[in-house]
Amino acid sequence: MILAEIWCSLARRRPFNWAVCVALCLMLSACNHNEAKLGSRPVVKVNDSVLSAEDFSNMLAARLKAFNGLAAKDSGVIAQAKNSIVQDFIVQTVTQDWAQKNQIFVRKEVLDSELTKIRKAYPDDVAFRKALADEGQTYDNWESRLKMTVLERQVLDELRKQIKPPAAEELNAYYQANRGLFNLGAAVHLRQIVLKTENHAQLIKKELSAGKNFAELAKKFSITPEGAAGGDLGWIEKGTFDLFDTASKLAIGARTQVLKSPFGYHLIEVVGRRQAKSLAFEEARAKIEKHLTAIREQENYSRWLEAQILKARVFKDDEFLRKIYVQTRGNK
Numbered sequence: 001m002i003l004a005e006i007w008c009s010l011a012r013r014r015p016f017n018w019a020v021c022v023a024l025c026l027m028l029s030a031c032n033h034n035e036a037k038l039g040s041r042p043v044v045k046v047n048d049s050v051l052s053a054e055d056f057s058n059m060l061a062a063r064l065k066a067f068n069g070l071a072a073k074d075s076g077v078i079a080q081a082k083n084s085i086v087q088d089f090i091v092q093t094v095t096q097d098w099a100q101k102n103q104i105f106v107r108k109e110v111l112d113s114e115l116t117k118i119r120k121a122y123p124d125d126v127a128f129r130k131a132l133a134d135e136g137q138t139y140d141n142w143e144s145r146l147k148m149t150v151l152e153r154q155v156l157d158e159l160r161k162q163i164k165p166p167a168a169e170e171l172n173a174y175y176q177a178n179r180g181l182f183n184l185g186a187a188v189h190l191r192q193i194v195l196k197t198e199n200h201a202q203l204i205k206k207e208l209s210a211g212k213n214f215a216e217l218a219k220k221f222s223i224t225p226e227g228a229a230g231g232d233l234g235w236i237e238k239g240t241f242d243l244f245d246t247a248s249k250l251a252i253g254a255r256t257q258v259l260k261s262p263f264g265y266h267l268i269e270v271v272g273r274r275q276a277k278s279l280a281f282e283e284a285r286a287k288i289e290k291h292l293t294a295i296r297e298q299e300n301y302s303r304w305l306e307a308q309i310l311k312a313r314v315f316k317d318d319e320f321l322r323k324i325y326v327q328t329r330g331n332k
Helices: 009-013 035-040 053-064 075-101 108-119 125-134 139-160 168-177 198-209 214-221 225-229 242-248 281-311 318-322
Strands: 002-007 018-026 042-046 049-052 187-195 232-237 259-261 264-274 314-316 324-330
Touching: 035 053, 042 053, 042 075, 049 053, 049 075, 053 075, 053 324, 075 139, 075 281, 075 324, 108 139, 125 139, 139 281, 168 281, 187 198, 187 214, 187 225, 187 242, 198 214, 198 264, 214 225, 225 232, 232 242, 242 259, 242 264, 318 324
Parallel strands: none
Antiparallel strands: 002 018, 018 324, 042 049, 042 314, 187 232, 187 264, 259 264
């Protein structure tokens, strides 16, 4: 029996208190098969694209790093991770092949724009590279994954062109059958700025008192996702979050003192207030159309994907995949 271990790069680079090690265990003669041959062996092939044992093992280790050492060795977790890797490879390959056939490519300027957006979230290139290293990723692998994400988005955009918008009769029928969905409770419209430290929050509070714009400060300093939208939380009903309930008691235009939560230190502003109401059809129309269109898009994508997979030449070495197992080692 040969035991050929393929250690994932992230296990070598990132200081976990444990590391995932994926091994290939084959009952083969050592004189006929060496570790390099095991690593290059195809485990999945879709049309002309091949996923090697080494690449599969590294992907498996990367997926399992989110689990603790015990969960990462659970047979159910491992089987699910393996299946997910195989399915993702199949979907990505048929998507790439269809895109190439239909002359859909990721232009350099489009990819550069996406890269710039993401890197702007980091103070400098050192912080960006450190974040990649912490995730066990090389820059080239990260860029390749981003390019695939952009390509998938472009394919979806092309498939959306096949969707006919729902007719007025369909929209009205959905509204009549689901009237309860359009009953809105009393709510307040809030925006917030969330900071990591109380000192920082007090400094921002002074800036607001001096007349600085709340939304602009949220965009610049807030650490939560809605900060990019000026801290806009939208309409919040009572009972969503204790801090929001506190803010809801204030008048429109008023702001809270610095409030602490597990997420950080909050400054919350009341933008508006509404009473409980039922939306009329015309008020709900855009929301209904968006909902029904999303359902059609998903159904169309599912049919398209099924057709692409049925047409593809797919090979999967199930026996070999079963022999790829997981070990964990604690770091000293």
